[in-house]
Amino acid sequence: MPKPGSSPESIDNSPDKGRISRRVLLGTGWCGFLLSIVGPALANIRFLFPNVVYEGPTLLKVGRPEDYASGTITFLDEQRLFIMRDPEGLRALSAICTHLRCTTGPFMPPTAEWKEDHSRCPCHGSIFAKDGRVLQGPAPRPLEFYRVSLAPDGRLVVDTAAVVDKGDVLKV
Amino acid sequence: MMTDGRTSGIIHRVTGSRLWKSVFRHGYPATDLDRMSAMFTNFFLHLLPAKVHPNSLRLTYTWALGMVTFYLMVIQFVTGFLLMFFYIPVTDLAYHNMKDLQFAVSFGLLLRNMHRWAAHGMVALVFLHMGRVFYTASYRPPREFNWTMGVLLWLVTLFLSFTGYLLPWDQLAFWAITVGTSIAGYPPWIGETIRTLMLGGHQVGQGALLRFYVLHVAILPAMLCLLVAIHFWRVRKDGGLSRPEGPSPKSTAIPVAGGRFVPGPQKTYTLMEVVRGTSPMVGAQRPEDEVPAWPHLLFRLIVLFQVVLGVVVLLAIVFDAPLEELANPTHPPNPAKAPWYFLGLQELVSYSALVGGVVIPGLLVLGLMGIPYIDRAREGEGIWFTSALGKRIAAWSFVGTIPYTMGLLFLNARFGVRRFAPEAPQGVVDLLNPATLLLAAIVAFSVIVGWRTGSRRMAAIALFSAFVSAYVLLMIIGTCFRGPNWDWALPWL
Ligand code: FES
Numbered sequence: 001m002p003k004p005g006s007s008p009e010s011i012d013n014s015p016d017k018g019r020i021s022r023r024v025l026l027g028t029g030w031c032g033f034l035l036s037i038v039g040p041a042l043a044n045i046r047f048l049f050p051n052v053v054y055e056g057p058t059l060l061k062v063g064r065p066e067d068y069a070s071g072t073i074t075f076l077d078e079q080r081l082f083i084m085r086d087p088e089g090l091r092a093l094s095a096i097c098t099h100l101r102c103t104t105g106p107f108m109p110p111t112a113e114w115k116e117d118h119s120r121c122p123c124h125g126s127i128f129a130k131d132g133r134v135l136q137g138p139a140p141r142p143l144e145f146y147r148v149s150l151a152p153d154g155r156l157v158v159d160t161a162a163v164v165d166k167g168d169v170l171k172v
Numbered sequence: 173m174m175t176d177g178r179t180s181g182i183i184h185r186v187t188g189s190r191l192w193k194s195v196f197r198h199g200y201p202a203t204d205l206d207r208m209s210a211m212f213t214n215f216f217l218h219l220l221p222a223k224v225h226p227n228s229l230r231l232t233y234t235w236a237l238g239m240v241t242f243y244l245m246v247i248q249f250v251t252g253f254l255l256m257f258f259y260i261p262v263t264d265l266a267y268h269n270m271k272d273l274q275f276a277v278s279f280g281l282l283l284r285n286m287h288r289w290a291a292h293g294m295v296a297l298v299f300l301h302m303g304r305v306f307y308t309a310s311y312r313p314p315r316e317f318n319w320t321m322g323v324l325l326w327l328v329t330l331f332l333s334f335t336g337y338l339l340p341w342d343q344l345a346f347w348a349i350t351v352g353t354s355i356a357g358y359p360p361w362i363g364e365t366i367r368t369l370m371l372g373g374h375q376v377g378q379g380a381l382l383r384f385y386v387l388h389v390a391i392l393p394a395m396l397c398l399l400v401a402i403h404f405w406r407v408r409k410d411g412g413l414s415r416p417e418g419p420s421p422k423s424t425a426i427p428v429a430g431g432r433f434v435p436g437p438q439k440t441y442t443l444m445e446v447v448r449g450t451s452p453m454v455g456a457q458r459p460e461d462e463v464p465a466w467p468h469l470l471f472r473l474i475v476l477f478q479v480v481l482g483v484v485v486l487l488a489i490v491f492d493a494p495l496e497e498l499a500n501p502t503h504p505p506n507p508a509k510a511p512w513y514f515l516g517l518q519e520l521v522s523y524s525a526l527v528g529g530v531v532i533p534g535l536l537v538l539g540l541m542g543i544p545y546i547d548r549a550r551e552g553e554g555i556w557f558t559s560a561l562g563k564r565i566a567a568w569s570f571v572g573t574i575p576y577t578m579g580l581l582f583l584n585a586r587f588g589v590r591r592f593a594p595e596a597p598q599g600v601v602d603l604l605n606p607a608t609l610l611l612a613a614i615v616a617f618s619v620i621v622g623w624r625t626g627s628r629r630m631a632a633i634a635l636f637s638a639f640v641s642a643y644v645l646l647m648i649i650g651t652c653f654r655g656p657n658w659d660w661a662l663p664w665l
C-alpha cells in the first residue's frame with residue numbers, strides 16, 4: 001500500500017532526502033538480529049569439531065617380510081589387519097567391516113556353503129572373501145587394501161590412510 | 173500417646189509461627205473449595221488441575237502410563253545424580269568405576285541397578301503410552317502438537333538410553349558406539365560430518381566417551397525437562413487428558429464429597445472473561461461433571477509413585493544390571509547384540525545399513541509426527557480403536573504382519589540377492605531386501621485400508637499396528653533367534 005511520502009519521487013524531493021527509509025532501517029535491523037543468532041550458532045557448531053585429535057597413528061609397523069611365510073594370511077588383531085603373502089608379494093587387507101566397522105573374524109577354510117576361504121563379521125553377518133569381495137550380508141563394499149611399503153630399517157609399514165587396489169602388491 | 177493439651181499447644185505454636193506461615197500460607201484444607209484453591213496456589217500442585225473429569229481417572233483408559241513414565245524419569249534424575257559422584261568419563265577409569273559401584277560403594281550396585289531398570293521401564297512405557305494415545309485417537313485437535321512433542325520425547329528417551337549404556341565402557345558400550353556412529357555416517361553428504369561430530373574425531377575413544385557423557389548428563393536431560401514441561405503444560409491448556417465426548421457416565425462418576433458441585437462464593441471467572449471464544453479450556457469444561465483433584469487425583473498419584481518406586485527397587489534388588497567385559501577395540505563379542513529395544517533395528521540394519529538404519533527410522537519418525545495432521549477427522553476421540561471396524565483392522569494388521577515378515581526373512585535367507593548375483597551393486601541390495609519390502613508392504617496395506625474404508629483413521633490404525641507388530645517380531649527374532657555371526661539359531665540349542 002503506497003503511503004504518502006513513501007514513493008521514490010517524494011523522498012527525493014522531500015526535506016527527508018538522504019535519511020534512511022523505515023523499510024531499510026527495519027530490514028537492516030532484522031538482518032543484524034538474524035546474524036546475531038546464526039553467527040554464534042555456526043561458531044558453536046564449528047567449535048565442536050576439534051582441530052587437533054590425539055588418536056592412534058595411521059602408519060603401522062607390522063614386522064619384517066620374513067615374519068610372513070608365503071601362502072599365509074596373518075590376522076593382526078591389535079591393528080585390525082590381515083597381512084597376506086603369496087608368491088607375488090605382500091598385501092595388507094583391512095579387517096574393519098565395511099558395513100558398520102566391526103572387526104571381521106579370521107579367515108576360515110572353505111565349507112560346503114562357502115566354497116572359498118572366508119571371513120565372517122560377528123555383528124550383522126557379512127562374509128568376505130580373501131580378495132575383499134562381499135560374499136553375503138549387508139556390507140556395501142569390499143574390504144579395503146592398504147598400501148604396504150618397506151621402511152629403511154627393513155620393516156614393513158602399512159598406511160591405513162592409503163587405500164589401494166587389490167592388485168597393488170609389495171614385491172619382496 | 174500424647175494427645176493432651178501440651179502437644180496440641182506445641183503444634184499450635186509451630187503452625188501459628190510466622191516462619192511456618194511464610195512457608196505454608198494456608199492451613200490444611202478441610203473443604204473441597206479449600207482443596208481446590210490449594211491446588212491452584214501451590215507451586216507443585218499447580219501442575220495439576222483443580223478439578224478433573226472422572227473419565228480421565230479411569231485406570232483402564234490411561235493405564236497411568238504417562239505418569240509412570242514421568243515418575244521413572246524422576247527416579248532416573250535422582251539415581252543419576254548420585255551415580256555421577258562415582259563415575260569419571262575416562263576410558264581407563266569408567267569400567268573400573270562400574271566395578272567400584274558394584275563392589276566397593278555402599279548401595280552403589282542398588283543405585284546402578286535402579287538406574288538401569290528405570291531406564292528400561294522408561295523405554296517400554298513411553299512407547300506403551302504412545303500406543304494408548306494413538307489407539308484412543310487422543311491426538312485429535314487441539315492435541316496435535318502435543319502428540320508431536322510426545323514423539324520427540326520418545327526420541328530423547330531412546331537417545332538417553334543409548335548414551336547411557338555407552339558409559340560403562342564395556343564391550344557392549346564400545347561396539348554400540350562403533351556401530352551407532354557408523355549408522356550416523358550413512359546419510360549421504362552429511363553422514364561423515366555427523367560421525368566426526370559424535371566421535372569428536374575419527375576413532376572410537378576418549379573423545380567419544382566424553383561427548384556421550386555430556387549428552388547423557390546435561391544436554392539430553394535439559395531437552396527432556398523442557399519437552400516434558402511443554403508436554404504437561406499443553407495437557408493442561410488443551411483441557412486435560414482426552415476422554416470420550418459428552419458428560420461423564422454417571423455410573424462411573426466418583427461421588428463428590430459433600431454431594432453435588434455448587435459454585436462457591438469465591439469462584440471467579442476472571443480469566444474466562446478475558447479469554448474470548450471457545451478455547452477448549454473455556455468451552456468444553458463442565459465443572460459440574462468433575463470432581464476435585466484433591467483428593468481424587470492427588471492421592472492416586474501419591475500411591476502410584478509408591479508403587480513405581482517399590483517395583484523399581486524390587487527389580488533392582490533381584491536382578492543385577494549386566495556388565496560385559498572391558499571394552500576390547502580389537503574384537504567385538506560374537507554375536508554383538510544391542511539392548512532388546514534396539515534389536516529390531518539391528519535386525520533391519522543387518523539387511524541394509526542405509527535402509528534399516530537411516531531411511532526406515534527417519535520415515536517412521538516423520539510418519540508418527542505427521543499422524544494428527546494426516547488424519548484430520550474429529551471422530552473417535554477417547555474411544556479405543558475408534559470403532560468395531562478399527563478393532564478388527566488393528567487385529568488383522570497385528571496378525572497379518574507376522575507370516576509376511578517371517579516369509580520375507582526366510583526368502584532372504586534362501587534366495588537373497590547376493591546369493592544369485594554376488595556382484596550386484598549395493599543399490600540393488602538396498603532396494604530388494606526384507607527391510608525395504610516390509611516397509612513397502614506395510615505402507616501399501618495402509619493405503620489400501622484407507623481407500624477401502626474411506627477413513628484416514630483406519631489407514632493410520634493399519635499402519636501403526638503393522639509397524640508395531642513387525643518391530644516386536646524383529647525384536648524377538650534378534651533376541652532369541654540370532655546366534656554367533658548373526659546366523660539363525662534356536663534359543664534352546
Ligand atoms: S559391521 Fe560387519 S556386518 Fe555389520
